Amino acid sequence: MKKFIKWIFSGWMLILFFVGFFLFWEYSIPLFDIPRYILPSPSEIVSKGSADLDKLVYYTGVTALETVLGYIIALILGLGFGIAISFSSILRRTLYPFFVSIEMTPKIAFAPLFISWFGFGLMPKVIIVVLVCFFPIVLNAILAFNSLSNELTLFYQSTGASRLKTFFSIRLPAALPQCFVGFKYAAINATVGATIAEFIGSDKGLGFYISIVTGNMRPDLAFAGIFFLTVLGLTVFGFVTMMEKILIPWHISMKRINK
Amino acid sequence: MKNFIEVTELKKVFGNGEDEVHAFGPATININSGEFVSVLGPSGCGKSTLMLMVAGLLDSTSGKVEFENKLVNGPKTDIGIMFQDNTLVPWRTVKGNIELQLELRGLNLKDYQEQINNILKSVNLEDFADRFPNELSGGMQQRAAFCQAMIHDPKIILLDEPLGKLDAMTREKIRADFQKLWMVKKPTVIFVTHSIEEAVQLSNRVILITPRPGIIDREIKIDLPYPRDLKVKRSPKFTEYVNSIQEVFHKYGVI
Numbered sequence: 419m420k421k422f423i424k425w426i427f428s429g430w431m432l433i434l435f436f437v438g439f440f441l442f443w444e445y446s447i448p449l450f451d452i453p454r455y456i457l458p459s460p461s462e463i464v465s466k467g468s469a470d471l472d473k474l475v476y477y478t479g480v481t482a483l484e485t486v487l488g489y490i491i492a493l494i495l496g497l498g499f500g501i502a503i504s505f506s507s508i509l510r511r512t513l514y515p516f517f518v519s520i521e522m523t524p525k526i527a528f529a530p531l532f533i534s535w536f537g538f539g540l541m542p543k544v545i546i547v548v549l550v551c552f553f554p555i556v557l558n559a560i561l562a563f564n565s566l567s568n569e570l571t572l573f574y575q576s577t578g579a580s581r582l583k584t585f586f587s588i589r590l591p592a593a594l595p596q597c598f599v600g601f602k603y604a605a606i607n608a609t610v611g612a613t614i615a616e617f618i619g620s621d622k623g624l625g626f627y628i629s630i631v632t633g634n635m636r637p638d639l640a641f642a643g644i645f646f647l648t649v650l651g652l653t654v655f656g657f658v659t660m661m662e663k664i665l666i667p668w669h670i671s672m673k674r675i676n677k
Numbered sequence: 678m679k680n681f682i683e684v685t686e687l688k689k690v691f692g693n694g695e696d697e698v699h700a701f702g703p704a705t706i707n708i709n710s711g712e713f714v715s716v717l718g719p720s721g722c723g724k725s726t727l728m729l730m731v732a733g734l735l736d737s738t739s740g741k742v743e744f745e746n747k748l749v750n751g752p753k754t755d756i757g758i759m760f761q762d763n764t765l766v767p768w769r770t771v772k773g774n775i776e777l778q779l780e781l782r783g784l785n786l787k788d789y790q791e792q793i794n795n796i797l798k799s800v801n802l803e804d805f806a807d808r809f810p811n812e813l814s815g816g817m818q819q820r821a822a823f824c825q826a827m828i829h830d831p832k833i834i835l836l837d838e839p840l841g842k843l844d845a846m847t848r849e850k851i852r853a854d855f856q857k858l859w860m861v862k863k864p865t866v867i868f869v870t871h872s873i874e875e876a877v878q879l880s881n882r883v884i885l886i887t888p889r890p891g892i893i894d895r896e897i898k899i900d901l902p903y904p905r906d907l908k909v910k911r912s913p914k915f916t917e918y919v920n921s922i923q924e925v926f927h928k929y930g931v932i
Contacts, residue, residue: 572734573764578754579781587781591768668768668809 458638467642473627478646480623484540484612485654488547492604496552497597500559517556525549526614533619543615543623550611551604558600562593595669598662605658609651624650681710681865682731682833687740689726699890701726703740706884706893710832711863715876717922718886719931724869725837727891731867732756732835744833754782757831757864761841763822765810771797771821772806775828782829789828796824800854816847820854827858836868840875852878853906860903873926877918878905885922888929897922 440460446452447459454462467474499517503509529546536542566589574584616625624647631639662669688702701723708714716724729735731742733749742749758764765774775793776786797803800820810818819839826834836855840848856879859866870876876883877899885894899918901909909915926932 567762569760569762569764570766572729572760573758574781575734575752576732576754576756576758577778577781578752579783583781587777588766592766666768668811 455635455637458641463638463641463645466636466638467645470639470642474624474642474646477622477624477627477643478650481609481612481616481625481647482650484543484547484615484623485608485650487540488544488611489551489604489608489654491544492548492551492555492608493601495548496555496600496604497559500556500597501563503556503560504563514560517553521553521557525553526611529615529618533615538619538621543612543620546615547608547611550607554603554607555597555600558603559593559597562596562600563589565596566592591666594666598658598666601658602655602662605655606651608654609647613647680707681712681745682706682708683743684708684727684731685741685743687727687730687742688738689723689730689735690738701730701889701891702737704891704893708865708867710865712882713859713866713868713880715868715870715880715883716886717870717873717876717883718891719888719926719929720871721889722886722891723889724886724891727886728835728837728867728869732758732833753833755831756833756835757826757829758835759822759826759837759839761838763810763818765818765822765825767810770807770809771802771813771824774810774821775825778825778828784829793824793828796828799858800824800851816843816851819843819847819851823851823854830862830864832864834864834866836866836870838869838871840870840872848872848875855879856904873919873922874910877901877915877922878910883922885925888931894925894929 444459444461447454447457458466499513503514503517526546528549529542532542532545536545570588570592574588579587612623613625613628616623617629620626624643628640628643628647631637631643684704684706686703686705688704689700691698691700704727706714716727718724726735730737731749733742733751733753744753765771766777769777772793775796776789779786779789793806794803797806800823802817802820802824805813805817805821810821813821822839840851843851852875855866859879868876868879880899883897883899885897886892887894897918901912901914901918905915923932
């Protein structure tokens with residue numbers, strides 16, 4: 419009960435902060451005489467944005483498809499390569515340094531190339547999302563699968579259990595917390611990748627919408643687009659966080675959040 | 678009759694060339710079946726290295742280990758092992774962690790339910806079977822780890838400073854638990870420690886290891902009756918053993 423009251427209270431603090439933030443925004447525009455083509459007020463964003471709602475919802479769907487598809491592919495590839503590299507010394511000496519060196523290049527710089535190779539459709543955007551999500555996932559997975567404590571390694575060796583059995587009983591669950599660090603980081607990257615890919619070359623999607631309306635001097639609609647992007651980003655991140663809570667409820671960082 | 682465990686000229690060197698570190702040995706040790714042997718030495722003397730080599734969990738540089746005349750050339754599986762940092766996994770309860778030992782060995786969990794309850798009771802953890810390790814104190818965790826290491830009734834028990842991180846009172850309590858279990862089941866125990874008192878209280882024999890590279894300085898048979906409770910610990914003979922060991926380490930300048 420005490421916990422619940424505390425939770426409500428902390429929730430109210432946050433809501434109060436947001437209300438204050440938007441009120442300040444709303445009333446500082448007439449106060450400081452900011453022209454509406456520079457910064458529109460929240461109420462204007464809502465009223466103008468709702469007129470464009472059909473388009474915004476459709477474009478959110480387009481961007482969501484690119485984001486989710488790219489993220490899932492990156493997840494499968496990242497975990498697969500991560501596990502393979504952790505268990506093979508040959509791959510660890512070849513693929514791993516290769517991945518680390520690629521990690522240093524800004525992946526998004528490849529985006530124009532992909533657009534020119536694969537056109538304006540869904541595929542180049544998915545590839546770009548995969549590219550920006552793959553590296554945090556694979557590098558964290560490698561770290562995760564290589565950081566089993568010495569004691570646990572000796573323990574399972576002393577049982578004579580097969581590699582498959584130890585993988586599912588010990589190695590995989592022990593690796594999940596660190597893997598989720600990568601999954602969450604990639605979830606943040608995913609919408610960013612999709613948006614930038616749409617900026618560079620596309621005929622639909624929220625990134626496309628934002629770049630067009632900004633060109634038409636309509637920052638109110640751009641903010642409406644940004645709002646939908648934020649909702650999309652939060653949904654993806656929220657889903658990954660929920661999966662983390664379901665799959666590793668025992669993890670210490672989870673417990674601290676609950677308290 | 679040959680000895681249960683025979684360690685012959687066992688030596689370990691880590692690394693090679695300029696980075697070479699001579700960690701342990703050469704040392705020759707014989708251990709009888711059912712004996713409680715402590716390996717006592719200052720930190721860094723290679724006593725853990727010795728224990729792992731005996732268990733086949735670490736390759737030796739030279740020399741050999743034999744169990745009942747059979748050469749050890751890979752991890753031994755008829756052992757129970759306990760470390761300073763316990764091997765409880767955070768995603769399983771206390772009971773789940775004990776069952777992990779059985780699952781990894783492909784044993785039938787149903788056959789062991791009663792034994793799990795009994796061993797938990799013997800260390801006063803029966804009310805904590807469904808708790809997760811991070812809900813327990815350090816001492817309780819170590820007692821749970823003890824159950825995990827013993828549930829499959831290993832013939833050989835390897836203890837690598839299992840009480841190292843605990844407070845004095847908890848140590849005393851778990852020492853008594855160890856002794857109780859050993860007196861009932863008589864497994865062969867190799868106990869690595871740097872506590873002189875602990876070694877004298879528990880062991881049939883204490884092997885004193887010199888500072889690195891560790892070699893055997895001497896072996897001391899502890900001729901005291903079991904169970905070695907407070908009364909035995911207050912006896913002049915007990916103090917005499919402790920003092921004589923202290924003198925050896927004093928000579929090396931480690932205490």
